[in-house]
Every structure is written in C-alpha cells, then in structure tokens.
Amino acid sequence: MQLIDGKATSNAIKIEIAEEVRKLTAQGGKKPHLAAILVGEDGASRTYVNHKVKSCEQVGFTSSLYKFDADTSEEELLKTIDELNNNADVDGFIVQLPLPKHINETKVTEAIDPEKDVDGFHPTNLGKMMLGLPTFLPATPYGIVQLLDRYNIETSGKKCVIIGRSHIVGTPMSLLMSRNAKVGNCTVTLTHSRTQNLKEECQQADILIVALGRAEFVTADMVKEGAVVVDVGITRIEDPSKKSGFSLKGDVKFDEVAEKASWITPVPGGVGPMTVVSLLMNTLESARRKSVKESV
C-alpha cells in the first residue's frame, strides 16, 4: 500500500499559489480576496472555515469572515450575499454548508454570482463543468482530481465506483471521472442508498471513492486487491482520551483496507486539506479573470 498524502500535496500547492500571488502583485494586481459566510455554531463547520481563513493568510490572500447566529433569517443571509456579489474587492466567496434547516440551501446557492462562486456549486458552474467548459470545479472533487493527477494514478479505462450522490461530492465526481481528460475516461458507477448489491459493485472497482458520511463503512471484504481507495468522509467520534474530546474517522476502515489497496488516502490528512487548497486555486483563478477583465 502507498499513502496518498493530501496534507503534503496541499502544502506543495500552497507554495505554488503563494508564488502566483507574488507575481500578480508584482505586476500591480491586488491580493486575491476570499470571503466566507458561516451560519450557526456547528463545531466542524467552524473548524473548516478557520482552516480556509488561515490558508488564505499562508498564501498571501486577504480574507473576510461573516459570522451569523443559527437563527439568522434567510432574508438577512441573502442581503449579505447580494452585498458580496457587488463588492468589487471580493474575488470569490463561499457559504459554509450545511445551513440551518430554516434556510433554503438551493435559494442561497442560486443567489451567488456564478463569477464569484468559488465553491462551484451554482447551477451555471455545474452546467459548465458537465459540458467541459472552463469554470470553478467544486472543491472536494477538484482536490481528488489533483491528488490522482499528482500521484500519476492511471484512470483511463478503469472502473470507478463512487459511494454517495451528494451535489457537492458524489455527483460532480462521477462527471469528472467519466469525462475525456487526463484524470478521467473511467467507466463510472454512482452508487447510493437504493443501490442493490453494493458490496459486489465495490468489489469491481479499480478506483473506489467513498463519500457517504458513515464512519468506517467500507471494510476490506468490499475492496478489490490493488484498488485505489479515496476516502472523503470525516466523522467526529467521541473520544475522552483526546484533548479535543473526539477523534476523526473516515468512511473507510483504514487499517484493513490499506492491506488490500494499492493507494489509499488517510483521514485526517487526505482529501480534507485538498478541499481547502482547491478553494484557494479557484479564488486565484477568479482574481486572475477579474484582473484581465479590468485591463481591457
């Protein structure tokens, strides 16, 4: 088994981004700016947003964080989105998901200007991705593509099985793995809660991407010898022996699956850090596009 190290890869990409920022500012451009909206007190969401803000600092971006109480109205949130859409200093922004139940996630996503939608969740950007047009790819799938690419993992002609059909991971991942690109050209099976014979489907996979959010769901008997296993899940499990009070588990039973896999991502330190760095890549791209537009 060989480890796909998302932490090390994301650090290497951050160095590349920082260099691009230096070039951009040396040419008179401004530092890219990412804004993040966080609604409520969910501990994991707070951690992820803090990672995003800290990563901005590391690569030389500026950032702003808009924090709202859990009972904030949808109207108030939409007002802030409208302000960010019209704020020329902001190159891109995200609304951290999940949102409290009383806020309509679709309405919020659709309110974001597609040109500032660095999460790549707006229907316009998802449609462009489907057509293979330049766009912002959703951060987690983009991060996984980066990992497969940088580790030179062959995907063409392989059978890729994805567990989980969420809008932010499974469904876009299925499109990216099947498209005609360096990382792509797979025969993809997108599985979900109604899939019959899931174990047998997984056993066929040369590349298994697991994004269903159930700790240690995938066991060694579900995995083909030599498969590439990408674990997207992160579940916090109560653990009094840890200072934080919890430990992190992926969707894959790492120790036993690692014995069969050719390549595997760990949790933590696999896909998670790549999600953050992909968001930075999209923000840099947005800043570049804006500076080109402003110069004509």
Ligand SMILES: Nc1nc2c(c(=O)[nH]1)N[C@@H](CN(C=O)c1ccc(C(=O)N[C@@H](CCC(=O)O)C(=O)O)cc1)CN2
């Ligand atoms: N607006 C968005 N919301 C959510 C997204 C997203 O891409 N955009 N994805 C997930 C959460 N997510 C990003 O926001 C995310 C998940 C995990 C990590 C990460 O760095 N994980 C670390 C462990 C961190 C910890 O808990 O201590 C790791 O895996 O090593 C970053 C971002 C849902 N919401």
